Amino acid sequence: MNVNTGGGSPVVHPQLYQTTPLAVISQAEQQDRYSKQSELNRLASYFDSGTKLLKIVDTLNQNADAIVAAGGDRIFYGGNSMDYLEKPKELVDLPGYVRPITVASAAIAKANAAQNQNQVKIFSESQSLIKGRTFNFVELLMEAIYRLQATGKEPLPGGFKPINISRYGERRMKRSMRDLGWFLRYITYAIIADNPSILVVNARGLRGVIPEDVTVATIVALKEMCWKSLSYFPDNEESQNTIRYYFNILIKEYEVEKPANQLREGISNDQQGLELPQSYSLAAESRPKFVMKHNASVREKQAVVKAAYRQVFKCDIDRTYGITFKQLESQVTGGNTSIKEFIRSLGKTRLYRRLFYEPYTISRVIELAFRHFLGRGLSSMEEFQDYFEIISRGGLPALIDALVDSVEYADYFGEETVPYLRGLGQEAQECRNWGAQLNLFKCSAAVRKVPQFVTMFGNYQQPLPNQHPYGVGNDPLETQFGTVFKSETNNPYAQPASFNQDHHRLLVHSRSRIQNVTNNYSSERILKQSKSNHEHRQRNINLSNHSVEAIIKGVYQQIWGQQPFSGQHLTVAETKLRNSEISVREFVRQLAKSTWFRNLYWDHLYITKAIECIHRRLLGRPTYGRAEMNQYYDLCSKKGFYTLVDEILDSDEYLATFGEDIVPYERYLTPKGWAMRSLAQPINWSQAQLDRQHTAGEVVGQKIRENRDRLARLASQSNGHVPKEIVEAIQTASDAVDENKELITVTNLDPAEPESLDTEKHPQEEESYEYSQTTDY
Amino acid sequence: MSIITRSIKSADRQARYLNLGELKAVEDFYQGGEDRLRLAQILVANEAEIVNKGSQRFWQRYPNTPSNTGNPTFRASCLRDQGWYLRLITYALVLGDTEPIDKSGIKGVKEMYQSLEIPLKNLAECMRCLKEVTAEMLSLKDAAAIAPYFDYIIQGFL
16 A cells, blocks of 8 residues: 555644653543542642752752763863863754864853953963863862762772773763763753653663763763762752652663664554654553453452443443443453453443444444554554455454454453553554544544544545645635635535536626636637727737737736836837837746746745746636646756746647737636735725815825915015024925925726726727736735 | 643753743742642542532523433433543642643534534533532632633633
């Protein structure tokens, strides 16, 4: 089976480590019960000790550098491991950054930063170096004194020799120091969480990662760090114990050999073998598995039986349906039958049939049965087919027998373990049933009546439906343009009927006249229409009917989406067109290959959107779907922008539709597309606005003019003694009015005004035409 | 995910020690812990009574609801679900976070009830009844502390 697409993935947040409250809650949650008194007591004592824990963490945080340095000092000699403390505040020391730093350069960098960067003189380098050394020397002395006072330290392991930094390498030393810092950080996290799981998850098997020759040294350093940390709590036995506890766990986990990845056995392509890193399974370790032990107490046995009910029926059947299987229960608690047989009999009860067989289609029954009896979802079409055959021959009992008797059941659950959901963290998850499996594990799975796995596997075999790359909807033409993530609220997998360019649509074709046409109407038809009736919007501009100037204007409008600014004209091409040296198509090509066009529709867009825009500009219609888009995409990736333009302009469709002389126009405009590019609501001009004679600018200009006149009158009245301010005021007022005159251009924004009036007013503008104002759709 | 997990997660991502703000938040969490535990214990101890009173009140207000039709399975599942939500609230109280409610009480549950043809409006009202009954049993301060969790569920249904 080819796996070409994903199964639709819900976002998951794997549990990474435990904290005390989480651990307590998750235990109760998985058994569907309230927290026990003992658990609540545990929590209460945790909350009580909180302040103490915080104090420990706070102290460790504040002295982190000193603690790490102590550890480093113990295992390194020959250089100064305290340099670690002088790490520059850049990212240099973080993983992934490689930049050799010498002791001297680090010191210089520090000194530079301190001295404001521009006052560095040559002698200061050596000075700062000395300063740094003396500082370190004092620290070292303090250390030595501490060490003299130290008691209760473990002796060094035999054969341990401190590492010479000059031989070990400056960078490696720094890296080791960084790792020690990490260890301390995780210790503080674990203390806050009151749970060592974060240490276990992060440190187990690190031994295999850190080079073997420093393994012993690391442990020595960790012990030293532990001792150093303890020294901050000289009189506090309890805190010391806490710290020691976590350090011991860290060291113990560190010493363990790197554990192998958890394997999920696989025998064929349909039963994949997969690996799960240990840290994930460690984090999920706390999930209880219920195993029936014959010497267990009655209460424990009861818990196991309950777990079996939860697994098979997904709820406490006693409370919901008032049903208990007394006889079955007594047999299993009495040790007469195994849990495996108990599960099998539960599957064959009337209740199971009623709940999980009768309401569903067979496909869904199989999916649910997999969840209940094997704790996973179906993993391939072939597997589904096998079990489908079983159930169609022998019915539900045969299916349950097949599942419970399968090798997989025996491998995972054996005789006495209650099946459990093998979800995230429990074992490696397959990719191809990912989304469906996660959905199946939700408590609402039983509500879904439609089979999910089977339909998904079916989709795999037809990997890419001819859908638009923008989304799962089926109409490629208008609704999806320009969006990668449509805001769809309907279920995209419901698979609506196919709907594409061959279907009849209502197109916004000419003003006030909507025709029902398919996409393959010919250009002659439009030509005829525009000839016969001049009231129609003339979208078809060509050389035989129009002047060259109109053509040029039209091409700019269509290709660039705007009239060019004064410097933008492609004068050479325009001249050639005027002299009939090139055809309109050639002119279009020049425009489309211009920098401005490239800048507008190529440089800043992602490829599919760029193709879509260019296609609309040049060919006048949207792309029809995945197949067409794939071709263009291929072309773009291999040959780039200019070839794309050529390809479109040389296509048969372009020649057939526009030929050499017609300016491209928008051929395929649906009402939905029209609505998308216009304002959300039509502008409603109020009557007052329509009646108004002047624009706002004119009113202001009028006021200024009046002011100027008044000032001028004042000036003349004062007999030539004109104050300077007034003269200036007059001048600025006049300037303002003059500028306004330039700016105020009364544009007619009224969309309701019929065009016919317009033509009456300006009969000389026979060539006036209207393009859709589609600069940015 | 409690406040602790969250702080550790963000600190770990930036490879730093927990900062003062986070430590303060954790401290508040510890100090409020006792109170929240006490509330959770009250809920646990009085579950039966709360569910009983709550459902009575609910049926009074909405007599036309599937659980009031006399069908014993519907009735039992209604009571069970109320207990279920109370339990989720105790979890949330202990963690000081609505995540447990989210995980198994909100996500997907709406669709589930819809397909079972139980009107969500009724469910929300049912939760409101539970909230009122619980609030009547508690002091003003405690009621204020516990109300947001109920509100969160009610919001989830709307």
